[in-house]
Amino acid sequence: MSMDIQVVVMAGGRGTRFWPLSRRTKPKQFLPIISSKTMVEETVERLMPLVPWAKVRTVANAQQTRLIRKLLPRIPARNLLVEPSGRNTAPSLMLATAAIYRENPEAAVIVLPSDHLITDTPVFLKQLESGAQAAVQERRLVTFGIRPTHPATGYGYIHVSAEPAAKHRGFPFYDVLEFKEKPDREQAKLFLASGGYYWNSGMFVWTPEVFAAELEAHAPDFHASWPKLLAALKKRNAAETARVFNGIPALSIDYALMEKAQAVLVCPSRFGWSDVGAWSSLLDVWKRDARGNAAKGDTIAVDSEGCLVFNPDKLTAVVGVKDLIIVNTGDALLVCRKDRDQQVKDVIAALTKGGRKRYL
Amino acid sequence: MSMDIQVVVMAGGRGTRFWPLSRRTKPKQFLPIISSKTMVEETVERLMPLVPWAKVRTVANAQQTRLIRKLLPRIPARNLLVEPSGRNTAPSLMLATAAIYRENPEAAVIVLPSDHLITDTPVFLKQLESGAQAAVQERRLVTFGIRPTHPATGYGYIHVSAEPAAKHRGFPFYDVLEFKEKPDREQAKLFLASGGYYWNSGMFVWTPEVFAAELEAHAPDFHASWPKLLAALKKRNAAETARVFNGIPALSIDYALMEKAQAVLVCPSRFGWSDVGAWSSLLDVWKRDARGNAAKGDTIAVDSEGCLVFNPDKLTAVVGVKDLIIVNTGDALLVCRKDRDQQVKDVIAALTKGGRKRYL
Numbered sequence: 001m002s003m004d005i006q007v008v009v010m011a012g013g014r015g016t017r018f019w020p021l022s023r024r025t026k027p028k029q030f031l032p033i034i035s036s037k038t039m040v041e042e043t044v045e046r047l048m049p050l051v052p053w054a055k056v057r058t059v060a061n062a063q064q065t066r067l068i069r070k071l072l073p074r075i076p077a078r079n080l081l082v083e084p085s086g087r088n089t090a091p092s093l094m095l096a097t098a099a100i101y102r103e104n105p106e107a108a109v110i111v112l113p114s115d116h117l118i119t120d121t122p123v124f125l126k127q128l129e130s131g132a133q134a135a136v137q138e139r140r141l142v143t144f145g146i147r148p149t150h151p152a153t154g155y156g157y158i159h160v161s162a163e164p165a166a167k168h169r170g171f172p173f174y175d176v177l178e179f180k181e182k183p184d185r186e187q188a189k190l191f192l193a194s195g196g197y198y199w200n201s202g203m204f205v206w207t208p209e210v211f212a213a214e215l216e217a218h219a220p221d222f223h224a225s226w227p228k229l230l231a232a233l234k235k236r237n238a239a240e241t242a243r244v245f246n247g248i249p250a251l252s253i254d255y256a257l258m259e260k261a262q263a264v265l266v267c268p269s270r271f272g273w274s275d276v277g278a279w280s281s282l283l284d285v286w287k288r289d290a291r292g293n294a295a296k297g298d299t300i301a302v303d304s305e306g307c308l309v310f311n312p313d314k315l316t317a318v319v320g321v322k323d324l325i326i327v328n329t330g331d332a333l334l335v336c337r338k339d340r341d342q343q344v345k346d347v348i349a350a351l352t353k354g355g356r357k358r359y360l
Numbered sequence: 361m362s363m364d365i366q367v368v369v370m371a372g373g374r375g376t377r378f379w380p381l382s383r384r385t386k387p388k389q390f391l392p393i394i395s396s397k398t399m400v401e402e403t404v405e406r407l408m409p410l411v412p413w414a415k416v417r418t419v420a421n422a423q424q425t426r427l428i429r430k431l432l433p434r435i436p437a438r439n440l441l442v443e444p445s446g447r448n449t450a451p452s453l454m455l456a457t458a459a460i461y462r463e464n465p466e467a468a469v470i471v472l473p474s475d476h477l478i479t480d481t482p483v484f485l486k487q488l489e490s491g492a493q494a495a496v497q498e499r500r501l502v503t504f505g506i507r508p509t510h511p512a513t514g515y516g517y518i519h520v521s522a523e524p525a526a527k528h529r530g531f532p533f534y535d536v537l538e539f540k541e542k543p544d545r546e547q548a549k550l551f552l553a554s555g556g557y558y559w560n561s562g563m564f565v566w567t568p569e570v571f572a573a574e575l576e577a578h579a580p581d582f583h584a585s586w587p588k589l590l591a592a593l594k595k596r597n598a599a600e601t602a603r604v605f606n607g608i609p610a611l612s613i614d615y616a617l618m619e620k621a622q623a624v625l626v627c628p629s630r631f632g633w634s635d636v637g638a639w640s641s642l643l644d645v646w647k648r649d650a651r652g653n654a655a656k657g658d659t660i661a662v663d664s665e666g667c668l669v670f671n672p673d674k675l676t677a678v679v680g681v682k683d684l685i686i687v688n689t690g691d692a693l694l695v696c697r698k699d700r701d702q703q704v705k706d707v708i709a710a711l712t713k714g715g716r717k718r719y720l
Binding site for chain 2 (some may be wrong): 300321328
């Protein structure tokens, strides 16, 4: 059987955790923090052995879509889906899935975030292919679970069945027992100790047909807009599409559908993954020197360890310091203790309050 | 009696302790680290109530002299004395004193470093005037001693007589008992406890006549060049002046003359003084916020204390950090623990070794 694999890359995210490099108009997916390419480029280009350019769609706002068109000119312009407004992932994925439904209701739609780090691409692509086969043949919603490496409290967890429900191309697929909200540290430790818990990666596969059926069964508030969305797309009426889109509840796809649907299959990841949540996470990604310093840009470290330096255009010298994040951009400099990088949001708050929009 | 007060500002110093702001071609005296003006401008302009521009001379190398001419255009060009080579302070002060000797052997020559911070200028000028009077009337070499505020190990100390040898304009002048090299911490504590010890400030007053006589009596190796220097200056022969200058031993005036002369008088300072020895010393100079942070440039401090930030053209955000020196210039960034700022020299060494001259 030859599958019709289509990909939707969600590139509409916003975020400030990589300030001062990330700005309102340049969230993480548009930053070259993993390599010299932006994360959205990395995300799309690593798929190329699996799908042709014509089968890649992106969902993002208008301004972001202009950026994507420049970064990834080989994606056909009609595949760059524009969110009429920012309404979380459920409306955006309904829009993208409806667009593919009109082309082929039985296509395997792979949904990927645009700002995750993936290592071991060959395995990743094999797993995507197995997920596509599972979605088509099992007629279920499929998601990828990340094997937890530590009791993280920043992710949702998925508890799965002891035995696989299916196997595709050598990979096991488990039934979901329960979606778990972000746990506290103690709970997370229990999850890791008991086994069978995976991080919710935000990567999915479904066919438009199954997606619509699951919506109808478990998310009627959302399904109410589905036929209208199809009709508006058929008419190629952007204003009507926007009207329907803006009427869909602004919720995440996890909350709107995945956690309610019964028939979700989970494929545990065998590839390397990071959601690159904040500056300090890059210490696990960039090459480090003998004393644990990692740098983009010419850096001299004297008696210093565990520092992350992003200052690609200038010389940086660190002397006698430890566990610092140092980020120097064209108009702003951040120096932050490694374990306090979540507090970058306090800087954003101060800038917002002070009306210094040029730095936001 | 009306005195002929003349000033020599020593602006030839080199130094790397304010890297990356200071560079080979821009040592501390040419940096605007105290105010928006450079230190050499501050040094000369604070004298203006005391001496006319025509009585101010500077001694510096050719490149530095071009900078001084731009910064201080009101100093007559003939007063900008160029050191033919860098040979420490004794040859430079012989050159400057000889130039004044030709004009008036009995002038009061006030010698000042160009890179010290002085507060309470009215008192400073009164003390300079009293020192000038003492030098002329007592026919002695005069120096100013800084009252030590802590057992510093980075300065030479001067041990003075219990009772003043003279008084001028209300200020006491003490005989020198002994010049002390930089002491260790224990010795310095003893100096402070016993009293009568002052830091050697590098500020002097003498008449050219007395200077020449003391040279002759205590520094014959130096005095050997004195008549030749006068002759070369009289002929306005730069090549000959340079030849004589380059024949004078390259030593500091302290070592060459002050420590050997018997007749030195010391006037204890009543003005505020700092030699601004490294970045951390500016924490005592710049205005600090409630948590002890001091900044030049727009700075947001979140949960941070005791930091010194120099980043005048950009925004700086510090998060969760303590006691850091952060200096961002056009091409280089320094992040240094406050108590390690002496190690900036290790950065300079690494740059020199690595052949990265553009940053030196």
